[in-house]
Amino acid sequence: MAARSGKITKDFVFEKASAFFASVVLFLAVLLFAVLLRESIPALRKFGASFLVTGTWDPVLERFGALPFLFGTLVSSFLALLIAVPLSVGAAIFINEFAPPWLKAPVSLLAELLAAIPSVIYGLWGIFVLVPILRDGLMKPLTKYLGWIPLFKGPVYGPSMLAAGVLLAIMIIPFILSVSREVLATIPQRQKEAVLSLGGTRWEMIRIVIGQHCIPGIFGATVLGLGRALGETMAVTMVIGNRPEIFASLFQQGYSMAAVIANEFAEAGGLQLSSLVLIGLLLMLLTLVVNFAAKGMLSKMVARASRGI
Amino acid sequence: MTGTITFRRKAVDRAMKWVFYLCAFLVVLPLFLIFFDLVIKGAKELRWSLLIDLPRPVGEPGGGIANGILGTVVITLLTMTWSVPVAIMSGIYLAEYGRGKFASAVRFAVDTLTGVPSIIMGIFAYVLLVVPMKRFSAWAGAAALSMIFIPVVVRTTEDMLRTVPTTVREAALALGITRWKATLRITVRTAWPGILTGILLAMSRIIGETAPLLFTALGNQFWQSHLDQPMAAVPLQVFTYAISPYEDWHDKAWAGALVLITMVLLINIAARVLTREKR
Numbered sequence: 001m002a003a004r005s006g007k008i009t010k011d012f013v014f015e016k017a018s019a020f021f022a023s024v025v026l027f028l029a030v031l032l033f034a035v036l037l038r039e040s041i042p043a044l045r046k047f048g049a050s051f052l053v054t055g056t057w058d059p060v061l062e063r064f065g066a067l068p069f070l071f072g073t074l075v076s077s078f079l080a081l082l083i084a085v086p087l088s089v090g091a092a093i094f095i096n097e098f099a100p101p102w103l104k105a106p107v108s109l110l111a112e113l114l115a116a117i118p119s120v121i122y123g124l125w126g127i128f129v130l131v132p133i134l135r136d137g138l139m140k141p142l143t144k145y146l147g148w149i150p151l152f153k154g155p156v157y158g159p160s161m162l163a164a165g166v167l168l169a170i171m172i173i174p175f176i177l178s179v180s181r182e183v184l185a186t187i188p189q190r191q192k193e194a195v196l197s198l199g200g201t202r203w204e205m206i207r208i209v210i211g212q213h214c215i216p217g218i219f220g221a222t223v224l225g226l227g228r229a230l231g232e233t234m235a236v237t238m239v240i241g242n243r244p245e246i247f248a249s250l251f252q253q254g255y256s257m258a259a260v261i262a263n264e265f266a267e268a269g270g271l272q273l274s275s276l277v278l279i280g281l282l283l284m285l286l287t288l289v290v291n292f293a294a295k296g297m298l299s300k301m302v303a304r305a306s307r308g309i
Numbered sequence: 310m311t312g313t314i315t316f317r318r319k320a321v322d323r324a325m326k327w328v329f330y331l332c333a334f335l336v337v338l339p340l341f342l343i344f345f346d347l348v349i350k351g352a353k354e355l356r357w358s359l360l361i362d363l364p365r366p367v368g369e370p371g372g373g374i375a376n377g378i379l380g381t382v383v384i385t386l387l388t389m390t391w392s393v394p395v396a397i398m399s400g401i402y403l404a405e406y407g408r409g410k411f412a413s414a415v416r417f418a419v420d421t422l423t424g425v426p427s428i429i430m431g432i433f434a435y436v437l438l439v440v441p442m443k444r445f446s447a448w449a450g451a452a453a454l455s456m457i458f459i460p461v462v463v464r465t466t467e468d469m470l471r472t473v474p475t476t477v478r479e480a481a482l483a484l485g486i487t488r489w490k491a492t493l494r495i496t497v498r499t500a501w502p503g504i505l506t507g508i509l510l511a512m513s514r515i516i517g518e519t520a521p522l523l524f525t526a527l528g529n530q531f532w533q534s535h536l537d538q539p540m541a542a543v544p545l546q547v548f549t550y551a552i553s554p555y556e557d558w559h560d561k562a563w564a565g566a567l568v569l570i571t572m573v574l575l576i577n578i579a580a581r582v583l584t585r586e587k588r
Contacts, residue, residue, distance in 0.1 A: 011489050014492070018398045031437075032425070035436050110337050111337075116517075116577045117570065121343070122343075128563075177336065201322035258426055266523060292420075
């Protein structure tokens with residue numbers, strides 16, 4: 001009997017030990033929120049809701065507002081989606097429907113490697129390769145001929161909202177691509193065959209079946225990509241220009257929430273530090289809402305696919 | 310009439326096919342460009358001294374990133390020392406025991422942490438470690454990286470343990486061994502290649518992380534063996550050199566980036582090879 005109760009005790013200890021480590025993870029998550037909230041209280045007290053709509057960022061006068069950063073984060077991220085979503089969905093369709101079987105594995109491996117590149121390397125490449133290409137090949141000609149459109153207004157510096165958007169697009173493509181491929185893979189083969197057997201061309205098959213089946217899933221993939229783009233720090237910091245102002249032109253410099261934290265946090269103190277933490281808290285909440293929305297959409301889609309609708 | 314419609318439909322079909330080909334091409338193009346530039350521009354400064362020398366001031370030829378390489382290795386190992394046990398035990402809890410509200414709360418916490426931008430983890434470590442210690446340190450850098458490492462590994466450990474069939478657990482228990490032994494020696498061992506892959510992938514991710522180190526480990530020009538002092542890391546050096554106005558530092562940034570991507574990809578590919586062999 002003694003031996004048996006000994007065994008039970010060891011099992012008990014092991015279970016409780018594993019539960020203890022799990023509670024450490026839970027504790028860390030709670031602590032993260034608590035820390036950010038506590039540190040941002042001075043800024044919250046001072047500025048309140050006006051923090052969101054104030055466009056000044058003046059460490060000397062101690063007047064801080066998040067608007068230029070919020071603007072930069074949202075505009076660069078949406079720009080990235082605008083570029084990345086069509087390309088990723090197109091590439092996913094190519095891999096799943098057109099590519100010869102031997103090409104599928106290498107292409108997905110390449111996309112996964114793209115996801116493994118550290119963001120500081122994207123930033124480095126952005127500064128020295130992408131920005132010059134965009135400046136001379138796209139921004140200068142567009143300003144010259146279409147400069148009267150506010151979106152393309154000069155002067156052209158190089159580092160800009162556009163550069164940040166394009167670089168972010170390259171970075172989030174692997175994620176949107178792999179989720180899109182999973183979404184496309186849920187289409188029942190018989191539906192594709194049904195369209196083809198009625199005399200539809202391959203494109204009509206894709207248009208009809210994907211239009212019916214995959215729009216929610218692709219939307220989920222898009223939102224997931226957005227979650228990635230919002231929090232991206234290094235690459236954006238290196239090419240966006242880091243100027244806390246709001247311009248209509250995509251060729252002008254901007255700033256993002258993550259970038260201002262990266263640039264100013266180490267040397268900030270007092271109210272500026274608190275304002276930076278508040279920006280961090282806002283960024284985290286924004287990312288979390290977007291991520292959970294994406295997860296909800298995708299799991300709904302998977303559930304539908306498993307029911308065979 | 311039907312003839313023209315068919316022709317138009319065929320033309321659209323063919324055009325769309327080329328659109329998809331173009332999309333795939335544009336998706337893989339940046340990867341080739343990035344690797345091409347990394348190798349071409351990185352090789353210029355890639356010499357033995359890069360790997361064994363300390364950084365030198367602007368204008369002085371030579372010099373390396375050796376302290377950064379050591380710093381990256383130290384901070385990564387430090388992170389993993391405490392993160393691996395915490396993450397694996399939590400994963401075991403979630404897969405083997407985790408039912409009820411507490412387990413759902415832990416899962417929700419893991420999901421939440423996975424989605425938090427990495428720079429936020431830097432703020433976290435700054436407030437909890439840098440402020441009380443009154444200095445930037447390798448400890449703080451490792452703490453920030455742990456917050457990225459742990460949730461990823463908890464998730465993969467749980468997922469991998471769930472792929473082990475219940476019959477395996479039952480068979481072990483039927484032989485009369487206790488549950489904790491069955492869990493560690495049978496279930497965890499069966500799932501181990503997958504868990505190890507998860508650990509290596511998370512490791513390759515934190516090696517390249519820059520943002521969480523900016524105001525925790527901070528970086529250092531010199532050798533530093535004390536963990537309570539600012540420590541250099543390759544990604545930080547790449548960043549500093551890249552945004553500097555000096556031509557010869559730009560070359561060093563590319564060489565550093567080449568070293569960094571080599572470290573990251575070696576571990577990443579090792580992780581993939583590992584799973585492929587065992588499956």
